[in-house]
Amino acid sequence: MSGIPMDRAAYEAEERAATNRLGMWTFLATEVMFFGGMFVAYVLYRSSYPDAFAVGSRTMELGCGTANTAVLLVSSFFMALGDRAARKGDRGALRGCLVLVALLGMAFLAIKGYEYASKVDEGLIPGRGFRYPGPPQLPLFMTLYFAMTGLHALHMILGVCAVAWLLWRSSPRRHQSVPVEPVAIVGLYWHFVDCIWIFLYPLFYLIGR
């Protein structure tokens, strides 16, 4: 890192941290490919059936999607602030940020849940119970919508769990030092999940409206 010689413990901690960060980046590469397969399916079918996808897009609740985008962007902002606070050793600010991040994450999931519920009411669940009038390829759009946002929501749930773990980990009673590296690693993951949404939002809510 720097040219200043460090003592052995500091050197090993730095090594460990760099190893963990590389591990997380590699994991995120896997995640990109994981979602990538479905993005390919989306692109292919959208180019084949632009009209059905436009109809599908109009069934989306633009308000909910936009609100969720805002919620996630703000949560990422607080995650970044939390990272900064952890590096400064400011335990109080870190925990405050983490609480906000977790709450915003749960808010996102609540809004998503509301959207899913309204899709059920409208008969937009693909499969045998599909009863929304529209072009025959509309279930294709809805399947991709549920598969992609559902997997994203699963990642959000894991993210909220990870933030809760950080809160426990940074509790003043448990540990002496403020966790710096775990916050950075969970932060990477959180921002990544946020980025996925930044792609999902226009693909499902905006294009073809």
Added chain:
Amino acid sequence: MNTLPPLAAPPRAEPDYLRRDRSLRSWLCTHDHKRIGVLFLFTLTGFFLLGAIAAAGMRYALLSPQGNLVVSDLYNRLFTMHGVIMIWFFLVPSIPTVFGNFILPMAIGAPDVAFPRLNLASWYVFLAGGVLVLTAIGAGGVDTGWTFYTPYSSTYANGYVMLMASGVFVTGFSSIFTGLNFIVTVHRRRAPGMTWFRLPLFVWAIYATSIILVLATPVLAITLFLMALERGFGVGVFDPRIGGDPLLFQHLFWFYSHPAVYIMILPGMGVVSELLTCFSRKPIFGYRVMAFAILAIAGLGFLVWGHHMFVSSESLYAGLVFSLLSFLVSVPSAIKVFSWTATLHRGSIRLQAPMLYGLGFVALFTIGGLTGVALATLPLDVHLHGTYFVVAHFHYIMVGGMLMAYMGALHYWWPKMTGRLYHDWLARISALTIFLGFNLTFFPQFVLGYLGMPRRYAIYPPEFHTLNVLSTAGASVLGVGYLLPLFYLSWSFFRGRPAGPNPWGATGLEWRTASPPPKDNFEETPVVTEGPYAYRPEEAAP
């Protein structure tokens, strides 16, 4: 494992990894990369035997054109079982999880992998996937073939497709964990002085394989997930009735499964580079080109999946592009074959068992590669696609190539893993038996394929009878070849002569520590001052 005769253990300052703690718990909760490698060795041997039993059943059925013993439905289940088990539960994990785990950290001078707990998790996840797949097979099996093509798998197939696919899905995470671990280990855990261009080619090969594992496996996972969604909930992603495209499934599937071929062969190439250098006491010919060839194969391997689909009704232009790229991906493989041959030049060659396996790999891989060129040639593929020619081709690569390399690795590193030497002449006989039996089994299948016999046929026209009988006869020889090592290696584990740290006089870092190695591999961290393969042919070998 925990009943070693104590008298054979030489007194040592620190007990080796096998003797440190012999309780079952210490094995099941171990974080030691060596023990995890051994756990994988046992698990994979079990799966290999199961896959081989399925193969034996198929070869027996094909003794008669009307189908011997088994009816079509059973035959279809056998080849699915054989494919799924051999690919995902033997070939994909084989060299990476056993020898990657055991050797790679030592080969770069590290005490362990970067994430030891994740490494153990990888084994448990693998077991979980294995249990799911075995349940599916036990409950009645699946007849889709290992490729799970839709809409057959999603709509028409009977059997436990969901269970089987979820087993493969879960096992994918084991691959990802292992790959991630190796990538980070190679980046962060190299010993002082171990620069990138001092890495043994085995490490390069495992590193490139890991990149493919990490980038390709998730695509398989998502593909099987979408297929299972379609089967389970009737929501067609690939269903032509609502505008879905079955070819999309094939594209996504082969986007994983073609790179998976390189997952299966690259580690073998790495092992063979170690074997040929050690037993000819020569540095590898063209080290850097060999390293870059590995990376080139890994990279180009992502761009050729469409050659599995030349007759699938993909567009003419897609066919032309994928054909051209497939020719290009063969170039680095050809370079490797030439370089291995050149490595032998002016060496000091000993034909011990690992070397025989290494040379067998080069010969069979060359034939597999050249027939692959035939399949990349568009009009030839139109005729040969889906026939026994393809079956023979990929068995030459995967069994002739990868399994030979796996056996070579097992014989090369066995003394390091157990501290014992096996009976060399028996090992040489088994290597020759496998080589002969393999060619007898699969060479007739090239001819069958050219004559037009399609794959996955439980019964077949009588004009193919003679060649099928030949092939089955070869398979029984091959079976004997595979059973032999089971006996003499087990015997050597209990009664073999102590091996000493470096029985082959090899140069890798793993040979600088005791056999079996202590828990943290090295008494003190080794410092590397020269490239790999610093052999001199004039040097007297031990």
Added chain:
Amino acid sequence: MSTPAAFLALEQASTVAGKVDLIGGTLLAVSLVVVAGLLAVNLYFIVRYRRGSPAPRPPLQISPGKLEAAWTTGTTLVFLGFFFWGAQLFVRMERPPPGATTIDVAARQWMWDFRQPNGRREFDTLHVPVGVPVRLRMTSEDVIHSFYAPSLRVKQDVVPGKTVSLWFQVTKAGTFTLFCSEFCGSKHAAMVGQIVAEPADRYAAWLAAGNPGSIARRGPALFVRYGCAGCHSPGGSVRAPPLERVYGSEVPVAGGGFVHADEAYLTDSILLPEKVVVAGYQPLMPSFQGVIPPGDLVELVAYLKTLGSASPPPARP
């Protein structure tokens, strides 16, 4: 079966068979030379440089870089040669010549259902004329099958939801085996048929003997039965494009541009009406995917083709 004597040779019964075998044979010869050469060199090294042999082992004189460049370039050039040779033949194999006899094929578990140009139907046996290009227009009713005739060196997957085509020209009379070469379920291995190639005059006689009338014969009835007439007839309840003289024309498309109205267009428009919407019309038509079985679809499309000049198109508003 067709070729009981075939043990190591497969007969060449189509115009491309010889050309395919020529590439294959050349590649086989090159491969044999390479394998034999490598084997000889390896064996020579193994014997000459065995441990303890007196052979001198001085350092290499030639630079490794030159050797590597030589064999990399050599291999690439040979491979490119085979690629271009194969590619140009493949392009010819993919494009049917004009004037080919068209036969409709429906594949289903586990049979081949053929419909000759005059509507004569046969199962698992396909009669074709010798010396005339034959084009198969194939669709699957369930899973993926693959039409494979080894003696003709042709193969094509038959994918549900698509119409795919394959052509060949048989060069000699005889009976040739037909396989399904894509795994399609329990009786996949029994989905075997035969291709009976006869001289053109005998084929014509065979065809005439079983003439059930034109393939488009049932068209008008189907046109009414599936409700097409409700919208596409002049007095229809909903405004839909008239279908007379559509086949072979350039149809203006909503959003600009034209599409050539070939069979694929007609089929697609019935199954996937959303895909291409005719300019000036609303996308109101439902999909007939799963409603009209492929057999009927073939007849319906054949009927639409006959509407070419049957009556002058009604005046457009």
